Amino acid sequence: MNTTAVVTSELNRVIRFVWEELKPRGKWLTPFNIISIPIILIGLVILFFRFVYGIGSVTNLNQYYPLGIWVGFDVVTGVALAGGAYVITFVVYVMRIEKYHSIVRVTVLNGLLAYIFYAGALTLDLGRPWHIVNPIIGNSFGYNSVLFLVSWHFLLYMITMAVEFSPVVAEWAKLEKARKFLTALTLGAVIFGITLSILHQSGLGALFLMAKPKIHPLWYSEFIPVMFFVSSIFAGLSMIIFEGTISHKVFKDLLGGHDHHQYEEILLGLAKGAAITMFVYYFFQALLFIHEKRWELITGFWGYWYLLEIIGLVLIPCFMYAYAVRNRNLAIIKVASVLTLLGIILNRLNVTVIAYRWYDLDKYYPSWQEVVVTLMVVFTEIWVFRWIVTRMPVLAKRQ
Amino acid sequence: MEFYTYVNIFETKGLEYLLLLSFLVLFILLVRYLSDPGRKNAAPAEKRSTTADQGRWSSVEAVKRKPG
Numbered sequence: 460m461n462t463t464a465v466v467t468s469e470l471n472r473v474i475r476f477v478w479e480e481l482k483p484r485g486k487w488l489t490p491f492n493i494i495s496i497p498i499i500l501i502g503l504v505i506l507f508f509r510f511v512y513g514i515g516s517v518t519n520l521n522q523y524y525p526l527g528i529w530v531g532f533d534v535v536t537g538v539a540l541a542g543g544a545y546v547i548t549f550v551v552y553v554m555r556i557e558k559y560h561s562i563v564r565v566t567v568l569n570g571l572l573a574y575i576f577y578a579g580a581l582t583l584d585l586g587r588p589w590h591i592v593n594p595i596i597g598n599s600f601g602y603n604s605v606l607f608l609v610s611w612h613f614l615l616y617m618i619t620m621a622v623e624f625s626p627v628v629a630e631w632a633k634l635e636k637a638r639k640f641l642t643a644l645t646l647g648a649v650i651f652g653i654t655l656s657i658l659h660q661s662g663l664g665a666l667f668l669m670a671k672p673k674i675h676p677l678w679y680s681e682f683i684p685v686m687f688f689v690s691s692i693f694a695g696l697s698m699i700i701f702e703g704t705i706s707h708k709v710f711k712d713l714l715g716g717h718d719h720h721q722y723e724e725i726l727l728g729l730a731k732g733a734a735i736t737m738f739v740y741y742f743f744q745a746l747l748f749i750h751e752k753r754w755e756l757i758t759g760f761w762g763y764w765y766l767l768e769i770i771g772l773v774l775i776p777c778f779m780y781a782y783a784v785r786n787r788n789l790a791i792i793k794v795a796s797v798l799t800l801l802g803i804i805l806n807r808l809n810v811t812v813i814a815y816r817w818y819d820l821d822k823y824y825p826s827w828q829e830v831v832v833t834l835m836v837v838f839t840e841i842w843v844f845r846w847i848v849t850r851m852p853v854l855a856k857r858q
Numbered sequence: 859m860e861f862y863t864y865v866n867i868f869e870t871k872g873l874e875y876l877l878l879l880s881f882l883v884l885f886i887l888l889v890r891y892l893s894d895p896g897r898k899n900a901a902p903a904e905k906r907s908t909t910a911d912q913g914r915w916s917s918v919e920a921v922k923r924k925p926g
Contacts, residue, residue, distance in 0.1 A: 731892050738888055742881045749873045784892050 473632055480850050495838035502835025505828045506583065514586055517828040523816060524823035529584040531811035532833055535663055536804050537577025539687070542695030544570025544620060545656035546732075552649040558728060561721060564627055564853045565706065566699055568844065571620040576840040578613045583832065605665045612659035619652040631851040661688040667810055675814035677756050677765040680747050683810070689740045690803060696733040697776075697799040700726060704793050706848070713854045727784055730792045733799065734780035741774050761817065768809065772802025 509517045520527045547566045550556050582588045593599045594610040601607045622644055629638035664687030671679055680686070707714065707722060747753070756762055776798040783791035805813075812823065825833075847853060 734892060735888065738885065742877070745877055746874060749870050749877060750867075752870065781888065781892060785894065 473634070476632060484849065491841075495842065498831060498834050499838055499842075502832045505832055505835075509583065509828075509832075510588075514584070517826065517832075519823055519826045519829070520584075521823075523819070524812075526811050526815070527584070527823065528808070528812060528825045528829055528833055529580055531808050532804070533577045533580035533836055534584075535811050536807040537573050537580075538663060539660065539691045539694045539803055539807060540698045540800065541570045541573035541577070542656065542660060542691035543699040544695070545653050546692055546695045547699065548623065548649045549653050552646055553653070558721070559725060562699065562703065562725060564624070565703075565848070567620055567623050568627075568847060568853055569698070569702060571617070571624050572840050572844055574613065574617045574620065576836050576843075578617070580836050581613075605662055605668075609659055609662045609666065612655050612662060616652060616655045616659065619648050619655060622648040623652065627851050627853060656691075657688060660691040661685065663687055664810075670815070673816050674810060675761055675817040676751070677753055677761060678806075678809050678814045680751060682743070682747060686740070686743060686747075689736060689743060690806065693733040693736040693740065693799060694803040696729045696736070697796040697803075700729050700733075700792060700796040701800060704796075706854070710848055710854060713848070723787070723789060726789055726792055727787060730780045730795070731784045733796075734777055734784060737773055737777035737780065737799070741769070741777060744769055744773070761814065764809075764813075768802060768805050772798055772805060776802065 505517050514520060518527055518529075543566050547559055547563055551559050551563050582591055585591055590599075591610075594601055594607050595614060622641065625641040626638050626645065629635075629641055661684035664683035664685075667674060667679070667683055668681070703722075703726070753765075757766070776795040779791050779795035779798070783789070783795060816822070
């Protein structure tokens with residue numbers, strides 16, 4: 460009886476606490492709110508039409524182009540950009556490089572939200588979205604499909620990242636015993652998460668192995684899975700640099716002076732890692748270029764488009780990172796991170812949308828509704844991220 | 859579009875070996891380049907030794923000799 464009373468009182472306390480925390484704080488009329496709120500509202504209306512009248516009512520997708528920007532940008536690109544979570548947790552918890560400990564929480568939060576929103580956006584793109592549970596519940600497992608692996612990995616990795624982030628939630632809710640228990644699970648979750656990440660980052664590339672006749676030969680190779688995995692490493696690192704730069708300005712009140720001092724060293728370390736992985740990736744590309752005699756395809760629009768991606772948005776940012784690390788120039792690192800992110804977005808969109816059925820005269824172009832829903836997903840994620848960061852002990856000061 | 863293409867793996871083997879060797883050399887150079895301290899952060903260069911200093915190259919400054 461006594462125990463029941465204690466549990467009830469604790470539960471009431473947590474509910475009251477969460478209710479208080481849900482109330483909005485700060486100014487409402489900010490430029491970000493003014494832009495994002497109308498887009499989110501319009502996106503919700505579009506989604507209503509999408510689920511009532513079907514996917515064809517709001518998109519330009521058809522039997523020839525089943526994958527649009529909802530998959531190409533949200534899922535395939537978004538998951539690559541979330542790769543920073545597994546890279547940083549590996550560096551901190553497995554390699555024990557404590558320098559990066561202060562960015563673990565925010566990176567894991569970014570990864571968790573990216574998977575929830577971007578992988579969750581897969582639901583929007585399915586003609587019959589209620590079938591999304593089939594690979595999980597066994598109604599139709601589909602063992603032979605790469606999607607079976609990808610769907611299970613998405614689910615397990617989201618749970619894993621939720622476990623990795625859960626000590627922060629317990630700390631926020633002042634549940635000390637739960638925090639200790641959840642913290643003890645972290646290392647196991649990290650190792651499991653790294654394994655899952657390596658497999659599904661490459662698994663997303665493996666999805667396109669069966670589309671050989673449809674993808675331009677400059678982007679298709681049997682090594683797409685390897686390329687997707689390697690590129691997810693520097694995509695994740697660049698995303699951390701980019702996101703960290705913005706967070707550092709927007710949430711500077713939440714950061715202590717110690718973190719400002721550490722910030723430079725962390726950026727330099729991330730840039731160094733990005734430069735090395737980009738260099739490796741570039742040579743993989745060069746090897747494929749020679750092995751598949753791609754010089755025969757390098758003329759014309761598609762050739763120049765390919766060179767823009769590989770030289771302009773991989774090799775040049777790689778050199779920029781290296782130069783910036785050598786000269787401790789943070790401004791160049793930030794510019795290089797933006798170029799790298801553009802390169803990753805372009806690469807994933809080339810494989811999924813732009814160079815897909817490249818020989819068609821009647822190409823797919825996303826409808827305005829698809830663009831608005833994509834922006835809605837991104838803005839909603841930023842809203843949730845902002846809410847969590849301003850309330851929970853995510854940034855270093857409160858740890 | 860034909861679905862199957864047969865690649866002669868020996869046709870480009872020589873170039874691939876050259877590429878691999880150049881990668882190994884360049885990778886080492888890149889890591890060395892990145893591992894060196896940055897110019898701005900580097901410690902100030904030590905005072906260049908003068909001719910007079912060179913004459914005392916064998917002196918051991920750390921050793922305090924007992925007077926007398």
